[in-house]
Amino acid sequence: MDMFGCIQLLLFLLILLLLTKPMGLYLLQVLTPGGKNILSPILGPLERIFYRFCGVDEKEQDWKGYASSMLLFSLVGTLITYLILRAQHLLPLNPQKFAAATPDLAFNTAVSFATNTNWQSYVGETTLSYFSQMVGLAWHNFMSAAVGIAIAAALVRGIARASARTLGNFWVDLIRTTLYLLLPMCVVYALFLVSQGMIQNFSAYTAAIGLEGGSQTIAQGPMASQVAIKMLGTNGGGFMNANAAHPFENPNALSNFVQMLSIFLIPSGLTYYLGRMVKNQKHGWSVWAAMAILFLAGTLVCWWAEAHPNHLLSTLGVDPAGGNMEGKEVRFGIFNSALFATVTTDASCGAVNAMHDSFTPLGGLVPLFNIQLGELIFGGVGAGLYAMIVYVVLSVFIAGLMVGRTPEYLGKKIEAFDVKVAVLYALVGAFSILGFSAWAAATKWGTAALNNAGPHGFSELLYAFSSGTGNNGSAFAGIGANNPWYNTTLGFAMLIGRFLMIIPVLALAGNLAKKKIAAASAGSFPVSGITFTMLIIGVIIIVGGLTFLPALVMGPVVEHFLMLSGKLF
Amino acid sequence: MKNGLQQLKISLLVSLLTLILLCGIYPAAIWGLSQALFPAKANGSLIEREGKAVGSELLGQNFAAEKYFHPRPSAAGNGYDAANSSGSNLGPTSQKQFDAVKERVAAYRKENGLAANVLIPADAVTASGSGLDPEISPANALLQADRVARARGLAAPRIVALIRNHIRGRSLGVLGDPGVNVLMLNLALDGMK
Numbered sequence: 198m199d200m201f202g203c204i205q206l207l208l209f210l211l212i213l214l215l216l217t218k219p220m221g222l223y224l225l226q227v228l229t230p231g232g233k234n235i236l237s238p239i240l241g242p243l244e245r246i247f248y249r250f251c252g253v254d255e256k257e258q259d260w261k262g263y264a265s266s267m268l269l270f271s272l273v274g275t276l277i278t279y280l281i282l283r284a285q286h287l288l289p290l291n292p293q294k295f296a297a298a299t300p301d302l303a304f305n306t307a308v309s310f311a312t313n314t315n316w317q318s319y320v321g322e323t324t325l326s327y328f329s330q331m332v333g334l335a336w337h338n339f340m341s342a343a344v345g346i347a348i349a350a351a352l353v354r355g356i357a358r359a360s361a362r363t364l365g366n367f368w369v370d371l372i373r374t375t376l377y378l379l380l381p382m383c384v385v386y387a388l389f390l391v392s393q394g395m396i397q398n399f400s401a402y403t404a405a406i407g408l409e410g411g412s413q414t415i416a417q418g419p420m421a422s423q424v425a426i427k428m429l430g431t432n433g434g435g436f437m438n439a440n441a442a443h444p445f446e447n448p449n450a451l452s453n454f455v456q457m458l459s460i461f462l463i464p465s466g467l468t469y470y471l472g473r474m475v476k477n478q479k480h481g482w483s484v485w486a487a488m489a490i491l492f493l494a495g496t497l498v499c500w501w502a503e504a505h506p507n508h509l510l511s512t513l514g515v516d517p518a519g520g521n522m523e524g525k526e527v528r529f530g531i532f533n534s535a536l537f538a539t540v541t542t543d544a545s546c547g548a549v550n551a552m553h554d555s556f557t558p559l560g561g562l563v564p565l566f567n568i569q570l571g572e573l574i575f576g577g578v579g580a581g582l583y584a585m586i587v588y589v590v591l592s593v594f595i596a597g598l599m600v601g602r603t604p605e606y607l608g609k610k611i612e613a614f615d616v617k618v619a620v621l622y623a624l625v626g627a628f629s630i631l632g633f634s635a636w637a638a639a640t641k642w643g644t645a646a647l648n649n650a651g652p653h654g655f656s657e658l659l660y661a662f663s664s665g666t667g668n669n670g671s672a673f674a675g676i677g678a679n680n681p682w683y684n685t686t687l688g689f690a691m692l693i694g695r696f697l698m699i700i701p702v703l704a705l706a707g708n709l710a711k712k713k714i715a716a717a718s719a720g721s722f723p724v725s726g727i728t729f730t731m732l733i734i735g736v737i738i739i740v741g742g743l744t745f746l747p748a749l750v751m752g753p754v755v756e757h758f759l760m761l762s763g764k765l766f
Numbered sequence: 767m768k769n770g771l772q773q774l775k776i777s778l779l780v781s782l783l784t785l786i787l788l789c790g791i792y793p794a795a796i797w798g799l800s801q802a803l804f805p806a807k808a809n810g811s812l813i814e815r816e817g818k819a820v821g822s823e824l825l826g827q828n829f830a831a832e833k834y835f836h837p838r839p840s841a842a843g844n845g846y847d848a849a850n851s852s853g854s855n856l857g858p859t860s861q862k863q864f865d866a867v868k869e870r871v872a873a874y875r876k877e878n879g880l881a882a883n884v885l886i887p888a889d890a891v892t893a894s895g896s897g898l899d900p901e902i903s904p905a906n907a908l909l910q911a912d913r914v915a916r917a918r919g920l921a922a923p924r925i926v927a928l929i930r931n932h933i934r935g936r937s938l939g940v941l942g943d944p945g946v947n948v949l950m951l952n953l954a955l956d957g958m959k
Binding site: 250380394506509521523557674675756 | 793799825864895896898899943
């Protein structure tokens with residue numbers, strides 16, 4: 198843990214802080230139907246073409262209408278990608294002549310990208326054609342991100358409105374987010390990435406003969422256009438197998454820094470959007486602060502753990518000052534690998550620039566725990582904010598119980614229905630992660646896929662189902678998940694983690710919108726300030742975190758002590 | 767039901783338009799602009815010698831000869847497979863990993879003529895995340911300088927000076943860790959007289 202790491206961490210947080218307000222203000226313009234922004238003169242006509250061509254009437258929908266449009270659109274999208282992957286061999290832009298994906302892989306991958314998970318059972322450069330990547334997958338990178346932001350906007354409207362029935366129009370939110378927010382940012386971002394060394398071509402793989410006469414086949418492809426949205430939309434599915442550790446996919450420390458920032462940019466801006474919408478900017482900043490504190494804590498633990506070497510290797514004569522370099526790249530070093538791992542799992546991104554499977558036990562515990570907390574530390578685009586608001590509702594409820602008052606959130610009474618859906622939201626994740634993990638750990642198909650033995654093997658499968666349910670997509674990647682059992686179970690974990698969470702969120706939004714707003718009084722619970730921030734952190738750790746403690750003890754914690762005692766598997 | 771069908775129609779049409787825009791026009795535009803503005807980078811930063819590609823500046827490749835600097839161990843395919851990137855994904859309590867590092871430490875000491883008490887830089891004996899790490903740490907390069915100098919019949923200080931010229935600093939002075947690009951260093955070696 199050196200000075201350069203500290204400077205980079207402070208720089209990262211400072212730039213994120215400075216970008217939060219401008220991003221939030223822009224989000225406000227984009228997410229206000231009919232709202233004008235700097236790009237309206239250019240893209241406004243395109244927006245109107247979309248509405249006219251697609252028959253969108255722009256009328257506001259109630260929560261059920263909003264939810265059914267969202268579900269229908271996700272279903273159609275999943276089917277389209279499934280068909281593209283199954284018909285890959287018949288489609289163009291396949292210079293390496295890759296065969297069609299198997300049915301289970303196509304199911305897993307289509308669900309994975311439609312749910313913003315981007316879990317990858319396949320190896321990109323040996324399995325997927327440029328067409329499959331660019332059309333089948335990158336499309337969902339945009340659309341699943343836009344869906345997440347739309348849901349968050351609907352929930353925030355539900356909080357901000359009084360005695361209202363509707364939450365907005367799903368299609369309008371989806372189209373405006375795509376046109377005004379994601380696409381323009383990606384154009385600039387993709388070109389920046391190419392300027393740093395990222396590839397963007399449609400060539401067949403290059404055959405090179407090295408200096409010593411060995412041959413090397415170099416994978417190519419339209420990478421930059423896909424990676425830009427992969428990071429900005431917190432999707433995380435790598436173009437190449439090694440994801441952002443691959444030198445083409447993350448050429449240098451500057452591209453790495455910008456990629457990490459771009460994961461947090463929209464989620465961070467959404468906290469400002471929340472503050473603006475509910476006319477309580479301090480509330481927005483208090484939520485931001487809770488996220489920032491949890492982010493810092495995770496980063497410091499992970500960095501500390503990775504900066505210490507695997508002491509078993511130190512006994513062999515490896516310089517301990519180098520830290521744990523297995524699975525890491527020289528250009529990023531220990532600090533940027535630990536920071537990236539924390540950022541990508543705080544958010545539901547899942548891109549990796551180092552192999553989490555080779556992290557030290559406690560270093561690997563941080564990303565795993567982050568996912569299990571529900572990816573609400575900035576979180577996925579939209580998904581992070583709505584997850585956090587669910588925990589805010591729970592916090593307000595718990596605080597209300599403690600002082601014996603009717604819980605109230607921003608002037609709205611929190612009643613039985615609201616608490617029920619919030620608890621449902623929190624429980625769905627726990628049941629899916631622990632249920633599937635237990636099933637896999639107790640069966641042959643579950644354990645046969647593991648790359649490591651002992652507690653680390655258990656961590657591999659726990660991580661897989663946490664990542665699937667949490668719609669993260671990163672992995673302890675040694676696990677050989679490309680088989681019908683894992684592809685199917687993980688596919689269902691991803692569906693549960695996405696839709697069984699979004700539906701309670703929309704129900705909550707619909708119910709909150711109906712309520713009246715009571716004027717603030719001396720008895721109202723303040724939803725800003727240090728007490729409030731500490732309260733939500735506490736509730737997140739206790740409700741979200743403790744559920745997983747026994748499982749974590751069996752995996753990384755036991756492994757840590759066994760490693761110290763010199764045990765190998 | 768009528769409403770359901772209408773929503774289905776919207777779903778299909780929105781899919782169609784977004785597919786054209788986001789998966790056709792957008793990547794094609796990025797492709798056109800990249801090829802115009804940064805053609806070498808957009809095509810993989812390929813390095814050519816006598817008109818033939820010898821590799822990419824950004825990708826590690828295998829070097830085993832004494833006269834070349836050696837890259838980090840690779841778990842990509844059968845090693846440095848630039849069409850099958852991967853780390854080892856072995857965990858800290860893996861026997862396999864322990865044995866591999868033990869072997870690499872011994873081999874590194876032997877080929878570079880190092881005493882048993884010399885600490886080996888971590889990057890020299892651990893597999894990178896991608897299996898294609900183009901760089902090694904400056905400490906790793908410096909430990910290999912004597913061997914390379916001997917194999918080429920050159921004075922060691924000249925090799926050390928060459929390494930120092932090839933150390934890439936931190937981006938913007940603060941970001942990332944310094945490294946030495948193995949392919950570029952070896953190409954420079956071949957250019958030395």
